[in-house]
Amino acid sequence: MHEELDALLCTTYPELFAHRHVQDDSLMSFGCCCCGDGWFPLIYALCRSLQHRIEHYGEPQIQVVEVKATFGQLRFRVSCEAGEMSDAQCAVIEMAEILSAGTCEVCGCPGLCVSNEYSAVVRCPAHEQEGSSADEECV
Numbered sequence: 031m032h033e034e035l036d037a038l039l040c041t042t043y044p045e046l047f048a049h050r051h052v053q054d055d056s057l058m059s060f061g062c063c064c065c066g067d068g069w070f071p072l073i074y075a076l077c078r079s080l081q082h083r084i085e086h087y088g089e090p091q092i093q094v095v096e097v098k099a100t101f102g103q104l105r106f107r108v109s110c111e112a113g114e115m116s117d118a119q120c121a122v123i124e125m126a127e128i129l130s131a132g133t134c135e136v137c138g139c140p141g142l143c144v145s146n147e148y149s150a151v152v153r154c155p156a157h158e159q160e161g162s163s164a165d166e167e168c169v
């Protein structure tokens with residue numbers, strides 16, 4: 031994911047991304063670079079829903095510890111120092127992860143899982159020939 035989009039997530043939802051610029055056990059010091067720009071709207075909407083529910087429905091504050099693509103699906107890992115995550119929080123994260131499996135990681139259009147011997151990625155017909163953007167960016 032491009033740095034500007036990563037930065038936009040962190041500045042819009044600083045409570046969720048509290049680990050982003052801290053060198054701790056979380057993998058968030060690497061940011062959201064490990065997935066493509068096509069998933070940005072999905073991740074942004076997920077963060078919006080999570081933080082909205084925290085502020086308006088009294089759900090516990092969670093912190094994002096890892097955002098990456100694994101075998102063609104978003105993995106959005108969080109920690110919850112304030113107590114136990116609510117069922118709704120688990121459900122919206124699960125929903126976003128499921129939606130990612132049908133969303134081109136390059137452009138965000140509907141896509142299908144394309145696999146080779148090394149990995150699986152989600153691509154629309156226009157981006158089917160492109161490899162994993164995550165592989166290129168996560169060095």
Ligand SMILES: [Zn+2]
Nearest residue numbers: 134137154157
């Ligand atoms: Zn595409």
